[in-house]
Amino acid sequence: MFDAEKQDKKSMLLNAAAAVFSRDGYYKAKVEDIAKHAGVGKGTIYEYFTSKKALFQEMVRGSLEEYEILIRQEVDSVKGWDKKLGKLIEANIKFAANYRDLAKIVSSDPGSIGEASKKWLINERISMIKFIEDIILCGIEDSTFREVDPNITAIAFLGALGSVVGKLLFDDDPFQQSEVKQKLMDIFIGGIGKRY
Numbered sequence: 049m050f051d052a053e054k055q056d057k058k059s060m061l062l063n064a065a066a067a068v069f070s071r072d073g074y075y076k077a078k079v080e081d082i083a084k085h086a087g088v089g090k091g092t093i094y095e096y097f098t099s100k101k102a103l104f105q106e107m108v109r110g111s112l113e114e115y116e117i118l119i120r121q122e123v124d125s126v127k128g129w130d131k132k133l134g135k136l137i138e139a140n141i142k143f144a145a146n147y148r149d150l151a152k153i154v155s156s157d158p159g160s161i162g163e164a165s166k167k168w169l170i171n172e173r174i175s176m177i178k179f180i181e182d183i184i185l186c187g188i189e190d191s192t193f194r195e196v197d198p199n200i201t202a203i204a205f206l207g208a209l210g211s212v213v214g215k216l217l218f219d220d221d222p223f224q225q226s227e228v229k230q231k232l233m234d235i236f237i238g239g240i241g242k243r244y
Contacts, residue, residue, distance in 0.1 A: 058096050061086050065107045070149030074104060105165045111150060112172060115143050120179070129187030130237055136180065137209060137229045144213045151217050177202045193237075205236060 064086035068077045079100050083090040097103040122139035123132045144151055180202035187193035212228055 057088075057092075061088070061093060061096055061103070062107050062110055065103050066111070066150060069104060069107065077104075079103075108150070109165055109168060111147055112169070115147075116172065116175075118143055119176075123179075123183070129183055129190070129192045130233070132183050133180075133205070133236065134229060134233055136183075137232050140209055140213055141216060141228060144216050148217055151213075173206075177206055180205055208232060208235070 061082070065077075065082050068082045068085050072078075072081070077100070079093055080090050082103070083093050086092075093103065097106065119136060119139045122135045126132055126135050177199070181198045184193060184196070184198040184201050184205075188195060188198065209232065212232060216228075
């Protein structure tokens with residue numbers, strides 16, 4: 049089998065896994081259901097993945113790699129450091145909406161992703177903090193932002209964003225994505241201090 053064909057089939061299996069894991073959750077999902085959804089026999093899955101857990105972990109990792117690519121493309125698509133932060137908010141909300149069920153599984157049962165994936169997630173978080181920190185530093189340099197500690201600000205920004213995205217994932221009371229972006233931007237760009 050050609051490598052391209054093998055990669056296509058693997059991608060098809062990962063997409064089927066995402067659908068089934070999102071629908072059934074990690075523990076209730078069955079390899080047979082994933083195979084059925086992909087239109088293959090159960091044995092085909094084991095040609096590509098050693099276990100249900102390995103399939104799940106690779107699916108999560110692939111989704112998060114897609115997340116990182118999306119975020120960087122969206123942020124790079126605009127000029128202006130404040131606009132870049134706005135795009136970062138939009139892209140995170142968009143990603144959470146597209147992967148809502150999967151994100152809920154990972155958030156509610158982080159143990160299911162495995163130690164290697166957890167370490168990878170920690171490294172991705174560090175990378176994202178650095179990415180945001182660089183945006184803030186550049187904004188300080190061109191006077192878009194006032195002098196602040198870029199690292200603490202990046203951590204706070206990512207933490208606030210994570211909390212808001214968590215609300216989108218777990219609350220049944222939906223709110224408008226554009227409204228969320230504006231409110232977060234107002235807090236971070238405008239601050240909460242009373243103006244004199």
